[in-house]
Amino acid sequence: MTRRQFLRQALAASALCGPFAALVLPGAALAQNYPNRPVTLVVPFAPGGGTDSIAREMAVGLSQRLGKPVVVDNRGGAGGAIAAKQVASSPADGHTLLFVTSTFVTHVAAEPKPSYDAVKDFAPVAMIGRGPLMVVTRKGLGTATLEQIVAASKARPEGLSYCSSGVGGINHMAGELFAQKTGAVLSHVPYKGSGPATLDLLAGRIDVFFSTVPTIQQYVKSGQVDLVAVTDTKRMAGYPNTPTAAEAGLKDFNISTWWGIVAPAGTPEPIVARLNGYINEISASEAIKKRLTNEGAETYSMTSAQFKAALGQETALWRGVAKAANIKTN
Numbered sequence: 001m002t003r004r005q006f007l008r009q010a011l012a013a014s015a016l017c018g019p020f021a022a023l024v025l026p027g028a029a030l031a032q033n034y035p036n037r038p039v040t041l042v043v044p045f046a047p048g049g050g051t052d053s054i055a056r057e058m059a060v061g062l063s064q065r066l067g068k069p070v071v072v073d074n075r076g077g078a079g080g081a082i083a084a085k086q087v088a089s090s091p092a093d094g095h096t097l098l099f100v101t102s103t104f105v106t107h108v109a110a111e112p113k114p115s116y117d118a119v120k121d122f123a124p125v126a127m128i129g130r131g132p133l134m135v136v137t138r139k140g141l142g143t144a145t146l147e148q149i150v151a152a153s154k155a156r157p158e159g160l161s162y163c164s165s166g167v168g169g170i171n172h173m174a175g176e177l178f179a180q181k182t183g184a185v186l187s188h189v190p191y192k193g194s195g196p197a198t199l200d201l202l203a204g205r206i207d208v209f210f211s212t213v214p215t216i217q218q219y220v221k222s223g224q225v226d227l228v229a230v231t232d233t234k235r236m237a238g239y240p241n242t243p244t245a246a247e248a249g250l251k252d253f254n255i256s257t258w259w260g261i262v263a264p265a266g267t268p269e270p271i272v273a274r275l276n277g278y279i280n281e282i283s284a285s286e287a288i289k290k291r292l293t294n295e296g297a298e299t300y301s302m303t304s305a306q307f308k309a310a311l312g313q314e315t316a317l318w319r320g321v322a323k324a325a326n327i328k329t330n
Contacts, residue, residue, distance in 0.1 A: 034271050154185055161207045210255075229242060
């Protein structure tokens with residue numbers, strides 16, 4: 001249905017249903033005139049880096065299709081909570097959007113007093129892409145399988161250490177979920193970013209890292225760390241000999257890092273649907289595919305309803321993990 005057809009039907013409903021049609025017309029009118037000014041895409045990270053580059057590529061594509069400038073506004077800090085709260089409190093008219101990653105769910109799941117609700121405070125628009133984590137170990141650890149990692153952790157009084165880019169991030173939560181599912185004895189060592197975490201892994205001061213692909217891939221290829229498994233439902237194209245977690249004996253450990261866009265709760269469905277169509281179209285472009293490939297990921301299109309369901313499932317998962325491990329972000 002085109003926007004013109006939708007509005008025509010809404011006007012017809014107005015004639016037939018009188019005051020009841022007022023429930024439909026505001027959203028239809030907003031969608032008809034959307035956008036009537038520049039759109040802001042808030043990115044909860046500092047400029048530069050893979051995530052920011054994907055967001056900027058998406059902004060260019062949306063600007064071309066919407067006919068209005070789409071301005072990227074970088075609002076880093078507090079694990080993305082600052083940006084999320086800003087967008088959640090913005091007018092629900094489609095002119096302020098939030099670029100989100102898996103941290104959008106994992107971080108808030110670990111907050112003692114959640115600063116936002118990933119499902120209730122937002123209207124999920126579209127997922128852009130997703131990719132697995134790599135389970136890697138330091139050289140010399142002598143653990144070639146997930147089972148051996150678990151055994152080694154139990155054989156040492158102090159267990160094994162694993163690093164992350166910070167409390168509540170996907171690396172941290174994935175490691176904790178691994179420990180809960182396998183009984184592995186793991187000690188979490190948080191860092192201020194993946195860079196310093198990786199350096200300590202390379203230096204042999206850390207044993208295990210549940211890492212995003214772009215963070216660790218160059219060291220896997222150079223043989224400076226050992227790749228044990230990938231947390232996906234299928235093997236990665238570039239690593240056909242590396243098993244998935246399920247193939248390695250650990251079921252239901254399909255952890256991914258992903259990218260998407262959400263809007264404030266209450267954004268009219270016609271606007272959400274229009275944006276969803278555009279974003280799925282842009283995600284299928286060679287420019288975005290290339291960006292995602294560089295991140296070890298691939299395009300992953302969803303309807304807004306499917307994205308909402310995925311956010312709900314992940315929120316429940318990570319809240320359970322955080323509660324069981326008493327994980328709390330500051």
